[in-house]
Amino acid sequence: MSDVNASVPTGTRDDLRQQIKDKAVVHGKVTLSSGLEADYYVDLRRITLDGEAAPLVGQVLLDLTADLEFDAVGGLTMGADPVAASMLHAAAARGRRLDAFVVRKSAKAHGLQRRVEGPDIAGRRVLVVEDTSTTGGSPLTAVEAVREAGAEVVGVATIVDRATGAAEKISEGAGVPYLFAYGKDELGLD
Ligand SMILES: O=P(O)(O)OC[C@H]1O[C@H](OP(=O)(O)OP(=O)(O)O)[C@H](O)[C@@H]1O
Numbered sequence: 001m002s003d004v005n006a007s008v009p010t011g012t013r014d015d016l017r018q019q020i021k022d023k024a025v026v027h028g029k030v031t032l033s034s035g036l037e038a039d040y041y042v043d044l045r046r047i048t049l050d051g052e053a054a055p056l057v058g059q060v061l062l063d064l065t066a067d068l069e070f071d072a073v074g075g076l077t078m079g080a081d082p083v084a085a086s087m088l089h090a091a092a093a094r095g096r097r098l099d100a101f102v103v104r105k106s107a108k109a110h111g112l113q114r115r116v117e118g119p120d121i122a123g124r125r126v127l128v129v130e131d132t133s134t135t136g137g138s139p140l141t142a143v144e145a146v147r148e149a150g151a152e153v154v155g156v157a158t159i160v161d162r163a164t165g166a167a168e169k170i171s172e173g174a175g176v177p178y179l180f181a182y183g184k185d186e187l188g189l190d
């Protein structure tokens with residue numbers, strides 16, 4: 001049997017936290033997806049598309065979600081896309097088969113006109129992922145789309161939670177567990 005929960009090298013979680021602090025946290029006035037102003041932005045694309053940090057993302061999120069049963073992972077494009085891909089590769093390295101999917105912001109108008117791209121997820125247990133959560137609106141949209149595609153959502157997982165209401169919105173709106181790898185206090189953003 002494959003060892004799906006093989007432990008990651010010591011320090012991987014701390015290494016990713018440091019990478020996020022060094023590369024993704026940008027201080028300055030920004031407008032968030034909620035429309036509210038904030039004093040910092042966490043640009044996780046600078047992590048999930050970074051050759052050194054991205055491989056750590058898959059390992060940390062696989063460990064974070066080790067108690068959930070799922071065989072496909074994905075979320076709303078584009079923040080979620082490299083998160084799902086990193087998890088797929090980290091799972092493969094552990095001898096575990098994990099598919100990925102991409103939820104389009106709207107269904108494609110030509111071709112097969114799909115909203116959820118990738119291997120079919122109908123009838124499967126899936127994890128919805130995200131890079132950062134502010135309102136939780138993006139993962140909620142993804143949850144609705146994958147349910148419409150016939151999948152069972154077992155949870156929502158994100159790399160960084162900004163403590164701005166996503167946890168409550170997802171628990172109440174989707175009725176599934178919401179997990180995050182790092183809170184803002186752990187990133188020195190309190
Ligand atoms: O919790 P929420 O309120 O949904 O906010 C967080 C979302 O905002 C960012 O994406 P953005 O909406 O900027 O779009 P993008 O992924 O296309 O860059 C980020 O990648 C999350 O997806």
Ligand SMILES: O=C(O)c1cc(=O)[nH]c(=O)[nH]1
Pocket residue numbers: 031032033034040041042043044132134135162
């Ligand atoms: O609210 C957002 O749009 C948002 C906040 C943040 O810190 N990072 C991000 O990618 N999006």
